[in-house]
Amino acid sequence: MMDITVIAESTPGPIAINCATYTGYKQGGIGGAISATAGIVTPSFIVIYLISMFLDNFLEIHLIASCFKGISLAVGLLVLDAAFTMISKMKKKKLPRGIMAVSAAVMLLCNIFGWRVSSVTLMIAAAVFSLAIFLLKGKKGAGTK
Amino acid sequence: MIYLELILGFLKVGCFSFGGAYGAIPLIRDVVMRYGWLTEEGLSYMIAVSESTPGPIMVNLATYVGSSQAGFWGAVLATFAVVLPSFAVILLITVLLKRAVNNSFFQAALGGVKPCVIGIVLATGIYMVFKNCLSAGSLPEGIKAAAVTLALAAAMGGYKVIFKKKLSPIMLIVLGGVLGIVFYS
Numbered sequence: 018m019m020d021i022t023v024i025a026e027s028t029p030g031p032i033a034i035n036c037a038t039y040t041g042y043k044q045g046g047i048g049g050a051i052s053a054t055a056g057i058v059t060p061s062f063i064v065i066y067l068i069s070m071f072l073d074n075f076l077e078i079h080l081i082a083s084c085f086k087g088i089s090l091a092v093g094l095l096v097l098d099a100a101f102t103m104i105s106k107m108k109k110k111k112l113p114r115g116i117m118a119v120s121a122a123v124m125l126l127c128n129i130f131g132w133r134v135s136s137v138t139l140m141i142a143a144a145v146f147s148l149a150i151f152l153l154k155g156k157k158g159a160g161t162k
Numbered sequence: 163m164i165y166l167e168l169i170l171g172f173l174k175v176g177c178f179s180f181g182g183a184y185g186a187i188p189l190i191r192d193v194v195m196r197y198g199w200l201t202e203e204g205l206s207y208m209i210a211v212s213e214s215t216p217g218p219i220m221v222n223l224a225t226y227v228g229s230s231q232a233g234f235w236g237a238v239l240a241t242f243a244v245v246l247p248s249f250a251v252i253l254l255i256t257v258l259l260k261r262a263v264n265n266s267f268f269q270a271a272l273g274g275v276k277p278c279v280i281g282i283v284l285a286t287g288i289y290m291v292f293k294n295c296l297s298a299g300s301l302p303e304g305i306k307a308a309a310v311t312l313a314l315a316a317a318m319g320g321y322k323v324i325f326k327k328k329l330s331p332i333m334l335i336v337l338g339g340v341l342g343i344v345f346y347s
Contacts (some may be wrong), residue, residue, distance in 0.1 A: 024255055024343060027263045027272055029179045031186075032247020033219030038252040047253070052250050058241060061217020062225050066237050069229035076207075080347055088341020089206035090310050091334045094292050095213065097287030098328075099184035103280045114278035120281025121288075124188070128289040129180065133196075136188045136282045137178050140275050147274025148267060 176247035181279035186220040188286040
């Protein structure tokens with residue numbers, strides 16, 4: 018039996034959904050996977066769908082608009098804080114740190130100057146670079162776990 | 163064709179959302195701004211709403227954008243598109259390629275992707291914080307925004323020092339809302 022969290026961390030998508038799909042498949046095959054995934058998505062779908070119908074009307078109220086103005090400032094900090102948390106959990110090695118710093122610098126420059134470099138392009142470049150280093154260094158290279 | 167755009171846009175988000183909840187935010191930002199589905203402000207609002215409601219941020223944002231762009235079916239399609247890649251990948255791995263995740267080449271490539279995502283999130287965070295303050299319209303507005311940001315950052319730091327744990331995202335959002343009402347109305 019494989020560790021589902023290892024799979025979840027190595028594949029795209031939120032861990033909650035990955036686990037639902039995995040467990041659903043283990044318990045009831047393809048049908049189980051589909052129902053478990055649909056089951057975990059449906060509640061948040063309903064909540065957000067309802068909110069989406071009212072949010073614009075709410076924002077026309079002055080008090081709520083100013084409330085959200087403050088909230089949007091908090092969100093910037095939340096994203097920044099999430100980044101710091103991720104950095105502190107990162108492997109303390111030269112290669113990942115270097116890739117992290119270069120990616121941050123490139124992305125920041127792109128944002129500031131409005132260059133259209135998608136983050137996907139950057140991620141693929143990082144994958145290729147890391148794979149190349151791994152191949153050059155052999156199995157003991159920095160890319161392995 | 164908005165339905166097709168929603169599907170393509172959110173398939174892309176779903177395919178590359180490595181690195182947990184906040185790892186997907188720069189990607190979503192990319193997609194929604196490129197298609198003009200949300201403004202910078204609207205995106206912040208929705209991140210706050212997603213953070214305060216159940217469910218992963220990326221699914222919540224897909225539902226919201228789909229709904230605001232193309233009604234109920236837009237919401238259904240965007241949500242479906244954002245979940246499909248991770249669903250398919252997990253299924254493929256569990257059914258066929260049990261050893262694929264432990265493959266050393268795959269892990270080597272992933273070893274590049276993960277720090278890259280972290281760097282991208284860091285850049286996005288820095289950019290969002292500074293943009294909020296620098297492009298607030300007028301100088302007094304900018305100073306106000308900077309003051310609120312500093313107050314919130316101080317609250318986060320102070321809480322961590324005093325209680326030895328993090329201020330929860332929801333508390334920070336509530337605090338931001340209260341300060342917003344105090345400063346802007």
